[in-house]
Amino acid sequence: xxxxxxxxxxxxxKRGQDVALRCDPISGHVSLFWYQQALGQGPxxxxxxxxxxxxxxxxxxxxxxxxxxxxxxxxxxxxxxxQQEDSAVYLCASSLAKPGVGGYEQYFGPGTRLxxx
Amino acid sequence: EDQVTQSPEALRLxxxxxxxxxxxxxxxxxxxxxxYRQDPGKGxxxxxxxxxxxxxxxxxxxxxxxxKKESFLHITAPKPEDSATYLCAVQAGGSARQLTFGSxxxxxxxx
Numbered sequence: 001x002x003x004x005x006x007x008x009x010x011x012x013x014k015r016g017q018d019v020a021l022r023c024d025p026i027s028g029h030v031s032l033f034w035y036q037q038a039l040g041q042g043p044x045x046x047x048x049x050x051x052x053x054x055x056x057x058x059x060x061x062x063x064x065x066x067x068x069x070x071x072x073x074x075x076x077x078x079x080x081x082x083q084q085e086d087s088a089v090y091l092c093a094s095s096l097a098k099p100g101v102g103g104y105e106q107y108f109g110p111g112t113r114l115x116x117x
Numbered sequence: 118e119d120q121v122t123q124s125p126e127a128l129r130l131x132x133x134x135x136x137x138x139x140x141x142x143x144x145x146x147x148x149x150x151x152x153y154r155q156d157p158g159k160g161x162x163x164x165x166x167x168x169x170x171x172x173x174x175x176x177x178x179x180x181x182x183x184x185k186k187e188s189f190l191h192i193t194a195p196k197p198e199d200s201a202t203y204l205c206a207v208q209a210g211g212s213a214r215q216l217t218f219g220s221x222x223x224x225x226x227x228x
Contacts, residue, residue: 004160031214042121042204042218043161056215091160097214104149104208106216108160 002026004109006092012115013082021077021112025094032075033106034067035091043091049075050097082116089113119144123205123219130195130226138190138203138222146210150188152181153204155221161204195226 005024013019025032031050035043036059045059051072060067064083069075079086093106122141130136142150149168153161165174167183174181178199180191190203202223206216 033215035216040220042206042220043216045215045217048214050214056213059215093160095214104214105151105163105166107163108153110158110160 004092004094004107006090006109006112008112009110010113010115012117015084015116016081018078018080019082019114021079021090021114023075023077023092023109025073025075025092026107029094029096029107031095031097031106032069033093033095034075034077035093036061037089037091037111046077046090079114082114084116087114087116119207119209119217121205121207121217121219123203123222125222126220127223128225130192130224132196132226132228133194135191135193135195137192138205138224140188140190140205140219141186142188142205142207143186144207144209144217148208148210150183151206151208151216152179152188152190153206155202155204164203192224195224197226197228200224200226 007022033048034046037043047067048056049069052069064080066078089111091111093108095106120143124139149166152164155161165181170185172183178193182189202221204221206218
């Protein structure tokens with residue numbers, strides 16, 4: 001079946017521009033996560049949704065970062081007034097995560113590589 | 118704070134030369150330990166979940182094991198196509214659902 005998809009795959013933004021990154025999770029997956037990955041490092045947690053509810057946004061680095069999942073499916077990560085330090089790969093992951101069923105493993109999309117110039 | 122440390126950072130093997138990758142962790146109540154494979158320019162690909170000490174899982178040339186403090190990913194008779202970065206991650210118990218990742222081991226298998 002279809003995996004997690006993300007768009008765009010590559011984004012170049014000038015410093016100060018706003019960007020929006022899209023994630024389409026695996027159909028039926030309740031949980032959706034955003035991670036940021038710097039070169040040579042493991043992914044770092046940004047935020048987590050269960051259906052449409054944003055249950056944890058403790059990893060968002062500043063108030064310029066905003067995420068939403070209004071209908072409990074597609075999610076958008078928005079970064080306002082981009083800075084050079086925002087350059088990274090942004091990964092989206094989804095998991096089934098149903099109590100009593102399990103499925104806590106997360107399946108990742110290909111990522112969006114953001115370059116801020 | 119949950120922490121994951123992977124070693125070595127990089128490993129070069131000859132084809133057929135077996136070895137192990139290490140993942141040491143500290144976590145408040147382990148819900149699960151996860152191994153992923155990541156190829157350049159791609160997202161992490163799920164390999165295994167381990168839930169309790171003593172558990173082992175196998176897939177082709179890979180075998181993952183878990184103790185109370187660390188996990189090992191054993192690679193038996195590797196092939197060049199096994200070359201990738203291998204990431205280890207933990208998920209804590211309680212209401213947290215996010216994964217805490219190590220920095221990965223970059224494996225290169227030479228023909």
